[in-house]
Amino acid sequence: MGSLPWLRHKKRDIPGDLWVRCSGCKQTIFGKDLDDAFKVCPKCGHHFPISSHLRIAYTLDPATWHEYDAGMGAVDALDFIDEKPYAEKLETSASRTGLREAMRYGLGRVDGHQIVFGVLEFRFMGGSMGVVVGEKVARAVELARDLCIPLVLVSASGGARMHEGILSLMQMAKTCAALATLRESGGFYISLCTHPTTGGVTASWAMTADIILAEPEALIGFAGPRVIEGTIKKKLPAGFQTSEFLLEKGQVDMIVSRQEFRTTLSRLLRYLPEQPQGTLASRGHST
Numbered sequence: 001m002g003s004l005p006w007l008r009h010k011k012r013d014i015p016g017d018l019w020v021r022c023s024g025c026k027q028t029i030f031g032k033d034l035d036d037a038f039k040v041c042p043k044c045g046h047h048f049p050i051s052s053h054l055r056i057a058y059t060l061d062p063a064t065w066h067e068y069d070a071g072m073g074a075v076d077a078l079d080f081i082d083e084k085p086y087a088e089k090l091e092t093s094a095s096r097t098g099l100r101e102a103m104r105y106g107l108g109r110v111d112g113h114q115i116v117f118g119v120l121e122f123r124f125m126g127g128s129m130g131v132v133v134g135e136k137v138a139r140a141v142e143l144a145r146d147l148c149i150p151l152v153l154v155s156a157s158g159g160a161r162m163h164e165g166i167l168s169l170m171q172m173a174k175t176c177a178a179l180a181t182l183r184e185s186g187g188f189y190i191s192l193c194t195h196p197t198t199g200g201v202t203a204s205w206a207m208t209a210d211i212i213l214a215e216p217e218a219l220i221g222f223a224g225p226r227v228i229e230g231t232i233k234k235k236l237p238a239g240f241q242t243s244e245f246l247l248e249k250g251q252v253d254m255i256v257s258r259q260e261f262r263t264t265l266s267r268l269l270r271y272l273p274e275q276p277q278g279t280l281a282s283r284g285h286s287t
């Protein structure tokens with residue numbers, strides 16, 4: 001069989017991200033239009049997952065990000081192996097993301113307001129919380145407390161990191177204990193839950209903020225719907241564990257689209273009374 005004429009032509013080299021198919025409306029979107037819209041579908045409003053790098057760029061004033069503890073990496077204390085050794089999974093995540101761990105935190109500014117900003121990288125083992133993620137969250141909280149500046153954390157997580165066993169579960173208590181000291185000192189904490197925020201992260205620091213924001217249609221919950229249905233032997237209502245459902249039930253304060261997050265954050269930060277700010281040197285913090 002002779003080859004078809006169009007097959008004889010050399011294929012044009014089209015970059016893979018020139019056109020993107022939206023998983024919300026199934027329509028094809030021009031990649032640049034998607035980039036210009038903060039990775040939100042211009043046709044249906046579906047929020048595409050984004051990296052921690054983009055989250056930082058979309059949120060903070062340009063060139064104000066100063067990351068802390070970027071070199072802190074996980075230790076495979078249990079020599080854990082499931083389908084692959086844990087150490088190998090860590091290496092794969094590190095080469096995929098260029099990061100040592102799933103949590104990033106540091107100092108930055110939003111419309112000039114200095115904050116401690118932290119964000120989970122979902123591409124690093126599903127944003128799961130092990131010892132290093134918990135430690136970095138606790139350090140972010142303590143930095144905000146000591147410098148007397150607001151704390152803003154963005155979550156996207158599959159929950160506790162089972163590869164670290166009970167050591168990962170204790171991060172729930174540790175991060176909440178740190179947040180209690182922030183509260184006692186009069187500190188202020190805003191949490192943004194993005195798709196998906198689940199398991200031990202939801203059950204600890206993501207849902208214990210002064211103000212809890214969520215991106216539209218994000219899945220936010222502890223156990224998954226199938227586990228809950230199996231336990232309570234009841235059918236769950238439609239839209240269960242979405243941002244919209246949680247807003248209706250009073251678990252979330254506000255749903256904010258990605259394009260509005262920075263201006264919303266700026267407005268919320270303006271409401272805060274001026275506090276005398278500490279300095280890094282006087283509080284013993286260093287990068």
Ligand SMILES: [Zn+2]
Nearest residue numbers: 022025041044
């Ligand atoms: Zn769409």
